[in-house]
Amino acid sequence: MSTELIFQTHLVLGYITWLLCxxxxxxxxxxxxxxxKAHRAIATLHSFRFFGLVFILPGVVGPNLPASFATFAAFxxxxxxxxxxxxxxTIRIRPIFWxxxxxxxxVGTGDLALDYYHAIQAGLPxxxxxxxxxxxxxxxxxPLLMITHVFAFYLLMRPLVKAARAGTDHIWRPSNLRT
Known part of the structure; x- marks a missing residue:
């Protein structure tokens, strides 16, 4: 089995396992x-992303790790x-927190998407x-980071959907008539 196929298999299985979990x-x-609280929990997980600097740490990664991938991913x-x-x-200052x-x-979702792009361009698999x-x-x-970003966007958009629905409550409908 090639290195590329093993890497791709690991990546897909990583997503499947995290989606199940x-x-x-x-x-x-x-x-x-x-x-x-939900966004606070997600932010706590993502606050450990400083660990990505390891991609540019000599001795931890191989000397031939493509810089086009490593530098962008790290920063x-x-x-x-x-x-x-x-x-x-800033959790106590809600407008700034949001x-x-x-x-x-x-930034995190964009980073991951661009990391995938750079990895493919550099032949990283x-x-x-x-x-x-x-x-x-x-x-x-x-995979866990991407899944939690998607859920965070869902949470961020959900109140807008409810607010939009709530804003239509004043619209006249036959069911609003009282007999």
Whole structure:
């Protein structure tokens, strides 16, 4: 089996496993919370993204890890992690908290999407051994990050849908007539 096929298999199985785990354990837990607490839990997970700097740490990754992937991934993760930390620090100042929640989710999702693009462009799946000790990051950690970003966007959009529906309550309908 080729390195590329093993890497791709690991990546797909990482997503499948996290989706199963998320659906069975994490989703019910997050849904039982109010929106602020759920976003706080997600931000806490993402605050560890500073760990992505390992992609540019000599001796941890192989010397031939494509710089076009490694540098962008490292600093994109750092930016998303710092924004998540800022969300946690500003939780008592709700407008700023929500600004940082949106920011870390946009930056974090963009970072992961661009990391996938850069990895494909650099042929990383075929050179996955260059990830060395950092191999587990895209296989185990990244799928959970992407899944929680998607759920965070769902939570952010959900109140807008409810508010839009609530805004139509004043519209006259035959069912609004009282006899």
């Amino acid at each position: 998320f659906g069975a354990y994490i989703l019910p837990w997050l849904k039982s919370m109010d929106r602020v 994109g993760d750092l930016a998303a992690g710092l924004l998540a930390m800022l969300a946690l620090v 600004l940082f929640v949106v920011a870390f989710n946009l 075929a050179r996955a051994a260059e990830l060395s000790a950092a191999y587990a990051i895209p296989i185990i950690y990244v």
